[in-house]
Ligand SMILES: NC(=O)c1ccc[n+]([C@@H]2O[C@H](COP(=O)([O-])OP(=O)(O)OC[C@H]3O[C@@H](n4cnc5c(N)ncnc54)[C@H](O)[C@@H]3O)[C@@H](O)[C@H]2O)c1
């Protein structure tokens with residue numbers, strides 16, 4: 001059985017759906033602080049918090065868990081700058097507890113959600129896995145710390161891992177069963193769509209003076225269904241090869257905030273009001289992935305990650321969400 005920690009959240013729920021469709025036994029562990037009960041609809045579900053060691057041990061004692069995919073974390077860059085303690089207590093302490101419970105119960109395979117935020121301001125683009133890691137926000141640090149812990153546990157205790165550094169997850173299940181649903185929503189694409197639905201007045205553009213062609217930040221947007229596929233391939237890779245690796249997951253294409261807004265306008269054909277604002281603390285100017293390693297070793301190729309497919313699937317989901 002595969003344990004999906006944080007499986008009621010945005011990316012986790014897409015992975016759980018895919019695992020379940022593949023006939024895999026799966027159990028979701030989530031405290032539902034940022035996840036949704038209605039997203040935990042495939043396989044089993046066990047409610048609990050990573051910082052509650054007693055519940056964690058119960059989870060492992062009462063289920064035959066062979067491997068773990070670990071999504072549970074707080075993940076707002078800006079909030080982490082304002083309230084780092086929240087991030088270190090949940091992302092670092094929670095992960096340490098999970099790893100301890102895994103080792104205690106002899107579970108030795110983990111796929112870990114890391115992030116391109118561990119690189120900080122890149123010194124070259126596209127970013128490869130060996131790029132120096134110098135986070136510029138506590139969220140990135142919290143992920144980098146756990147990357148190091150996992151690598152140390154690999155050497156000392158034989159923990160096998162795939163560390164997946166995603167770039168910007170976006171889009172939604174093309175069948176519209178799950179999608180991006182953060183409260184509060186801070187991510188660019190859903191905010192644009194909320195403005196199109198008149199749920200918000202305008203999109204703020206955080207910074208127009210970056211050293212990029214149009215002055216706005218550039219990101220590499222990767223469809224959440226492509227991320228789901230990568231997790232399954234990464235888990236199979238660990239099992240098949242007994243190798244532990246780090247992989248970047250992105251498309252290799254970057255889009256500026258202005259380009260994303262204009263593409264959304266052309267798809268939705270509704271006015272999207274923008275307001276130019278100050279830079280947001282903790283944001284690097286450009287993040288673009290080199291994912292050749294995942295392409296080669298995992299045989300992973302994004303299928304849904306052109307920007308129009310990303311925005312169209314997100315738009316379909318956002319309209320479903322607005323009726324909830
Ligand atoms: N969304 C992105 O663009 C992106 C990019 C890079 C990395 N990531 C990473 O991917 C992972 C998933 O991101 P997401 O956007 O799906 O976030 P999310 O908030 O939608 O999902 C996280 C889930 O974990 C649960 N959770 C959090 N802390 C927990 C705890 N202590 N105990 C039990 N459950 C807990 C939440 O309730 C939620 O269901 C995170 O680790 C994030 O850092 C996300």
Ligand SMILES: O=c1ccn([C@@H]2O[C@H](COP(=O)(O)OP(=O)(O)O[C@H]3O[C@H](CO)[C@@H](O)[C@H](O)[C@H]3O)[C@@H](O)[C@H]2O)c(=O)[nH]1
Pocket residue numbers: 075076077115116117166167168169186187188189191203204205206207217218219257280283287
């Ligand atoms: O209202 C908004 C929201 C965002 N942005 C900009 O849009 C870009 C994308 O921002 P957002 O969608 O908030 O994603 P990120 O802050 O880049 O963070 C996501 O992507 C990271 C990897 O880049 C992950 O580590 C994080 O978990 C995930 O939340 C950034 O340049 C923001 O400054 C705006 O201009 N206006």
